[in-house]
Amino acid sequence: MNLIWIAPPAAGKGxxxxxxxxxxxxxxxxxxxxxxxxxxxxxxxxxxxxxxMAKGEMVNDQLMKRLIEKKxxxxxxxxxxxLDGYPRKLNQAEDYEExxxxxxxxxxxxxxxxxxxxxxLKRVLGRxxxxxxxxxxxxxxxxxxxxxxxxxxxxxxLESRSDDTEESYSTRYDVYINETKAVIEKYRSEGKLxxxxxxxxxxxxxxxxxxxxxxxxx
Numbered sequence: 001m002n003l004i005w006i007a008p009p010a011a012g013k014g015x016x017x018x019x020x021x022x023x024x025x026x027x028x029x030x031x032x033x034x035x036x037x038x039x040x041x042x043x044x045x046x047x048x049x050x051x052x053m054a055k056g057e058m059v060n061d062q063l064m065k066r067l068i069e070k071k072x073x074x075x076x077x078x079x080x081x082x083l084d085g086y087p088r089k090l091n092q093a094e095d096y097e098e099x100x101x102x103x104x105x106x107x108x109x110x111x112x113x114x115x116x117x118x119x120x121l122k123r124v125l126g127r128x129x130x131x132x133x134x135x136x137x138x139x140x141x142x143x144x145x146x147x148x149x150x151x152x153x154x155x156x157x158l159e160s161r162s163d164d165t166e167e168s169y170s171t172r173y174d175v176y177i178n179e180t181k182a183v184i185e186k187y188r189s190e191g192k193l194x195x196x197x198x199x200x201x202x203x204x205x206x207x208x209x210x211x212x213x214x215x216x217x218x
Contacts, residue, residue, distance in 0.1 A: 001080040001108045001109070001213070001215075002080060002081050002082070002083070002100070002105060002106075002107065002108050003026075003080075003081070003082045003083070003108060003109050003110070003111060003213075004082075004083050004084075004087070004096075004107060004109075004110040004111070004187075005017065005082060005083070005084040005110075005111050005113070006110060006111065006112045006113070006180050006183065006184060007084075007111075007112065007113035007114075007115075007198065008113075008115060008117075008120055008172075008173050008176045008177060009120060009124070009169060009172045009173060009176065010115070010119075010120040010121075010123040010124045010169070011113040011114075011115045011120065011198045012113060012198055012202055012205070013084055013113060014084075015202055016111075016113070016202070016205070016206060016209065017030075017082055017084060019202075019206050020082060020209075020215075021082075024080065024215055025079065025080075026079070026080045026081060026082050027075055027076075027079055027080070027081035027082070028081070028082050028084070029068075029071060029072075029075075029081060029082065029083045029084070030084055030085055031064070031067075031068070031083070031084065031085030031086035032085050034067055034068070034071050035049055035059065035067065038067060039053075045063070045066060045067055045070065048063060049063065049067075061089070061091060061092055061095065064086060064092065064095075065092075065095040065096075065098075065099065068083075068086060068095075068096065068099060069099045069102075072099060072100075072103060073103075077103060077105065083096075087183055088176070088179045088180050088183065089179055089180075089182070089183065090182040090183055090186060092183075093183050093186060093187075107187070107192060108192070109192055109193075109194055109213060110183075110184075110187040110192050110193050110194065111194045111196065111209065112184055112193055112194065112195045112196070113196055113198035113205075114195055114196065114197055114198060115197075115198040115199050116199070117170065117173050117174075119199050120169065120173055121166060121169050121170070121173075122140050122141065123138060123140070123141060124164045124169045125140060125164060125165075125166065125169075126138040126139045126140025126141055127160060127161065127164055128145075128149075128158040128159065128160055129158065129159055129160070129161070130151035130153065130154060130156050130158055130159075131156060131157075131159050132151065132154050132156040133151065133153050133154045133156070135151055135152070135153045135154075137151075137158060145158065194209070194212050194213070196208060196209060196212070
């Protein structure tokens with residue numbers, strides 16, 4: 001089984017990917033992580049990416065296609081895998097299916113975690129993270145530390161991300177939804193889309209995803 005995850009910022013995609021990886025051993029491929037890995041390793045593709053990013057430009061679709069194809073060829077494809085952060089546009093979806101076709105695979109399911117802009121904004125504005133132990137909190141959704149501004153786990157002062165602002169989130173949300181709309185509809189029409197409301201408790205959403213994917217044997 002191979003999955004594509006589609007979710008706007010703050011929908012909890014990273015949480016669910018971690019849950020499936022930990023419980024079922026799925027390989028998790030994050031397009032962003034793959035980009036950073038190539039740059040860090042100073043590979044041929046990584047040097048191209050670094051040059052593009054240094055100019056403040058976006059990595060083009062052909063380079064992303066090469067990057068994803070390279071990553072997939074390093075994996076044991078008999079193990080289920082999840083891809084997030086790609087494809088975001090219709091032509092990227094077509095590129096990805098071309099890559100899978102070379103490997104004798106198809107897209108099995110596409111999970112779309114749907115949340116409203118209002119809920120996403122609340123999650124983002126309330127996020128606080130410990131810079132030391134990385135424990136996360138959210139002061140607007142009830143996940144508060146026992147002492148305001150202080151990590152329960154290690155006592156460090158909590159921080160918020162510099163881009164966790166209303167303006168930044170609103171832009172990121174709109175761009176993501178507009179870019180992925182055609183991809184969502186493509187896979188809906190093919191009967192491969194699983195759309196789930198991402199505004200509930202993560203544990204309950206995870207259980208529902210297990211049922212919809214048919215992976216929970218007990």
